[in-house]
Amino acid sequence: xxxxxxxxxxxxxxxxxxxxxxxxxxxxxxxxxxxxxxxxxxxxxxxxxxxxxxxxxxxxxxxxxxxxxxxxxxxxxxxxxxxxxxxxxxxxxxxxxxxxxxxxxxxxxxxxxxxxxxxxxxxxxxxxxxxxxxxxxxxxxxxxxxxxxxxxxxxxxxxxxxxxxxxxxxxxxxxxxxxxxxxxxxxxxxxxxxxxxxxxxxxxxxxxxxxxxxxxxxxxxxxxxxxxxxxxxxxxxxxxxxxxxxxxxxxxxxxxxxxxxxxxxxxxxxxxxxxxxxxxx
Amino acid sequence: xxxxxxxxxxxxxxxxxxxxxxxxxxxxxxxxxxxxxxxxxxxxxxxxxxxxxxxxxxxxxxxxxxxxxxxxxxxxxxxxxxxxxxxxxxxxxxxxxxxxxxxxxxxxxxxxxxxxxxxxxxxxxxxxxxxxxxxxxxxxxxxxxxxxxxxxxxxxxxxxxxxxxxxxxxxxxxxxxxxxxxxxxxxxxxxxxxxxxxxxxxxxxxxxxxxxxxxxxxxxxxxxxxxxxxxxxxxxxxxxxxxxxxxxxxxxxxxxxxxxxxxxxxxxxxxxxxxxxxxxxxxxxxx
Numbered sequence: 001x002x003x004x005x006x007x008x009x010x011x012x013x014x015x016x017x018x019x020x021x022x023x024x025x026x027x028x029x030x031x032x033x034x035x036x037x038x039x040x041x042x043x044x045x046x047x048x049x050x051x052x053x054x055x056x057x058x059x060x061x062x063x064x065x066x067x068x069x070x071x072x073x074x075x076x077x078x079x080x081x082x083x084x085x086x087x088x089x090x091x092x093x094x095x096x097x098x099x100x101x102x103x104x105x106x107x108x109x110x111x112x113x114x115x116x117x118x119x120x121x122x123x124x125x126x127x128x129x130x131x132x133x134x135x136x137x138x139x140x141x142x143x144x145x146x147x148x149x150x151x152x153x154x155x156x157x158x159x160x161x162x163x164x165x166x167x168x169x170x171x172x173x174x175x176x177x178x179x180x181x182x183x184x185x186x187x188x189x190x191x192x193x194x195x196x197x198x199x200x201x202x203x204x205x206x207x208x209x210x211x212x213x214x215x216x217x218x219x220x221x222x223x224x225x226x227x228x229x230x231x232x233x234x235x236x237x238x239x240x241x242x243x244x245x246x247x248x249x250x251x252x253x254x255x256x257x258x259x260x261x262x263x264x265x266x267x268x269x270x271x272x273x274x275x276x277x278x279x280x281x
Numbered sequence: 282x283x284x285x286x287x288x289x290x291x292x293x294x295x296x297x298x299x300x301x302x303x304x305x306x307x308x309x310x311x312x313x314x315x316x317x318x319x320x321x322x323x324x325x326x327x328x329x330x331x332x333x334x335x336x337x338x339x340x341x342x343x344x345x346x347x348x349x350x351x352x353x354x355x356x357x358x359x360x361x362x363x364x365x366x367x368x369x370x371x372x373x374x375x376x377x378x379x380x381x382x383x384x385x386x387x388x389x390x391x392x393x394x395x396x397x398x399x400x401x402x403x404x405x406x407x408x409x410x411x412x413x414x415x416x417x418x419x420x421x422x423x424x425x426x427x428x429x430x431x432x433x434x435x436x437x438x439x440x441x442x443x444x445x446x447x448x449x450x451x452x453x454x455x456x457x458x459x460x461x462x463x464x465x466x467x468x469x470x471x472x473x474x475x476x477x478x479x480x481x482x483x484x485x486x487x488x489x490x491x492x493x494x495x496x497x498x499x500x501x502x503x504x505x506x507x508x509x510x511x512x513x514x515x516x517x518x519x520x521x522x523x524x525x526x527x528x529x530x531x532x533x534x535x536x537x538x539x540x541x542x543x544x545x546x547x548x549x550x551x552x553x554x555x556x557x558x559x560x561x562x563x564x565x566x567x568x
Contacts, residue, residue, distance in 0.1 A: 066465055084468040096466035100484040100561040109480070113471035141561045161470065273465050 011077050012042035012164035012197035014063065019072035021058050023274050032058045032270060033223040036072070038216070042164075045191065045198045047208035047215045051258055053267025055223030056201045057169050061272030063199060064090040064167050076165060086110050089158030090167040090272060093174055095150040097142040103129060103153045104138035110161040128156040131190060148179040155187070159194060166191075168200045169272050172207070181239070184210055188237065205254045209247055210237060217257045221267060226257055327351050349531040354538070357531035366520075373515035374505055374543070377433070381440025382501045386494055389445050393452025393490075397459075398482060414446050418504040422511060436508040436516075443504030444497035451493025455486030488562060491555030495548045502544035517543070 020034040033055035040046050048056040061067040062074050065084040074081040076088065084090075097106045104125050111121035129138050132152035142150055151171055158166060172180040184207060191198060202208050208215045209231065217227040229250065233241055241247055260266075268276055332338075334350040349357070361367050392410075395402035418439050425435035459482045467481055509518030521536030556562065 064469055066469075084465070086469065086471040088469065090466070090469050092462065092466065094462070096460075096462050098463065098467070098480065098484070100487075100559070109467065109472075110470045113473075113476060143561070157470065273461065 013077050014038075014040040014165060014197060014199070015073075015075045015078075016059075017073045017075075019059075019062065019069045019074060021055065021062055021067060022070040023058065023067075023270070031070075031222045033218075034071075035224055038225065040197060040199065040214075042077075042197055043195050045211060045213045046200065047212035048199065048201045048218060049205065049208045049215050049254060049258070050203065050218030050223060051220050051260065051266060052203060052269050054218045054220050055270060056218050057272050058270050058274075059223070060090070060167050060169050060199060060201050061274065063165065064088050064272055066090075066273050086113070086161040087163050088165045088167060089161055089163035091151070091154050091158055091169065091171045092272065093170040095142065095147075095154050097150060097153055097157070099142050101141075102138065103134060103140050103142070103145065106142065106153055107157045107160055109157060124160060125156075128160045129153070131159070131193075132156045132186065146179075147175050148183060151175065151183060152186070155190070159190070162194075163196055165197045165199065167272075168198065170202055171200075173202070173204075180207070185239075187211065188235070192236065203258075205251055205258070206242055209250055209254070210241060215250075215254070217254060220260070220264075229253070347530055349534055353531045354534045357529075357535050358538075361532070361535055366515075369515045370517050370520045371539070371543070373519075374509070374517040377436050377508065377516065378440050378498075378501045378505055378543075378547070380437045381504075382444045382494075382498055384437070385441045385444035385448055385497055385501070388441075389448030389493065389497070390452050390490060393449045393493075394456050394478065394482065394486070396449075397453045397456025397486070398478070410446075410449065413442075416442075418443050418507045422507065426511060432511055436511055439508035439511075440501040440504050444501040447496040447500055448490070448493040451489045451496070452486055455489025455493075456482055458489070459485035484559075487555070487559055491552065491559070494555065495551045498548045498551050499544050502540055502547070505540065 016036050016038040019036040021032050022029050023032050024030055036059065048059065050056045058067060062069050063076075063081065065081050065088060081088070097103075098109070101109070104122060107128050108121040108125035111124055116124070126135065126138060129135055132155055134149060134152055134156070137145060137149060137153075142153070145153065154171070172183045175183060188211060200208075200211060212231055214231060215229045216225050217229065218224065219226045231250070233244070233247065270276065330348075331351050333345045334348045334353075336345075338345040392406060396406055397403075421439055421442055422435075425438050426432070429435040429438060463481050463485070464477055467477060472480060505516070506518035506521055509516040510522050517536055517539050521533055521540070524530070524532035524536060
């Protein structure tokens, strides 16, 4: 554990080799993504940008280990991803906090699974709640928190495991515009203090360009990587970045790439757990 | 114009604070009117009973000729309350119902969780249980007598069969309802099979388990008279049945009322215990 923490700066290199993912059963099965070839160096902040249903969340599900690729190989620091693991923490669009645990106990969940003593894990959890600005809300149940607060707890709960990779599936997509901007700044602030590789899925171009070191634009289904755009805007980034001419140029380029060509209606959203029905079941 | 707004708001403030209630609470949780209605309904029921019994109403299909009046029942209740037999009867029934209920709770929750989470367990356990489920407690009596060496055990078994199925079916329902999203997310946080069961499935099923337990507690009492008809010298159900054979008609109603009250009280206790064990269920209401 400690050895991993000290090398956190280096660890976290993601490789996708010719990855394809099929969802659905029998006749109804279809390729969601295909031929994804990609390397993400350790510590990079990558945004996956694409239209709804293009498979960006599916790809994230494969990185998390919730979905197995039908072809190719997903690996982290050379080890093949074979299932979920706390080293690859994931934050979903709708929070998945345990309703029966207070915010503090939700954050302490990972350390509890590692067998850390109660006092020690609660102290750690308090520190991580403070990191996301919720020190005063430790005793609240998730139902007593706002949407933005719930996502903060969710982020703290993942980060307490010192993950090599932070996977985020439109984590701020369900929040109001104001809260969303605040959460983006909070996330960048945390990321400078606890550097990990971040793979952040969004369909919001501004969000992708504001956050990332690198934006990967995906095509409609079957999802493929259309364009790999490196961003070199200086950090720390402020809100005035969005009016920077360079930012506006890139935004125009992304809008162009994402414009639907065939006039088909948008596809239903997929999730990192597979088809949407799987969640409802 | 702004003056009109101030004028309109001004008298409202003292009026609201005058009621002495926090703002936003427009009525107390149970208004006097509704309490009066409930008490009135009980009173009317008693009055109808009293009239029917004291005039020995005979409707042809049903007759009140042998039914005691509320006053007779009250007198018999007072007599029983002073007799040392009351404690023995209630105590014997409580022990039987509680043993049957606790065994059913353990078996129902364990089987229910297994059936709700594992397809193999479901295929193995559900078909035989579905066959046993519709069999009423009375139908078990002869076999229970043959199967158990002591009549005490066979009575506990009868209350057990009554409580088992509501608890089992509600637990299955609750365990199936555990969200796959929550399960997936705790797996990403390092939870294995047993931790998923402990931290996600059981808490998610808890409200259903409490509902099942409250219903099961009710049916355990429901089956008690049936069970105590088997034998024994003590128990409320035995007391009720014995009163009939001894033609103490007042005591029949006393026994029935005791069963009703004890059943209602213990179901309420189960719900209250469930509420204490699930503080998060109140959190949603508070926010």
